Amino acid sequence: MLLLPERVVVLCGNAGSVVRLCDGSREVDEIVAELGERFPGAPVADEVPAFLTALRKEGWLQ
Template identity: 30%
Template structure:
């Protein structure tokens, strides 16, 4: 499926994103285990709340990182985690 800028995404209920103090990073928890996220992956995943559109997430991350053009990187990451079943359309 092609993700569009106006798509609203949510994290699939069997997955959970949270900050892990011991790991010093965001992680994705799921019944079989845990995945440590890079800083950029954590920045994206923590913004997926079932309310924001993809363009909202991109604009928020861009503003956080002083106007950096993050569109392509965010879209590629979202396509991967969508394909992995971590997120879905709201």
């Protein structure tokens, strides 16, 4: 769940796992690598960068 001014965003699926890793100390490649280890066979290399781009466009992530 993301708490934003005047709204709440409920994250579905493994979105929370991605957002938790966005702590300012990791690059996107590092997030993808870590999630790839946690979820072998999942298409994280394709989906995670696109997801993070969408979050940036919404202004939810800098």
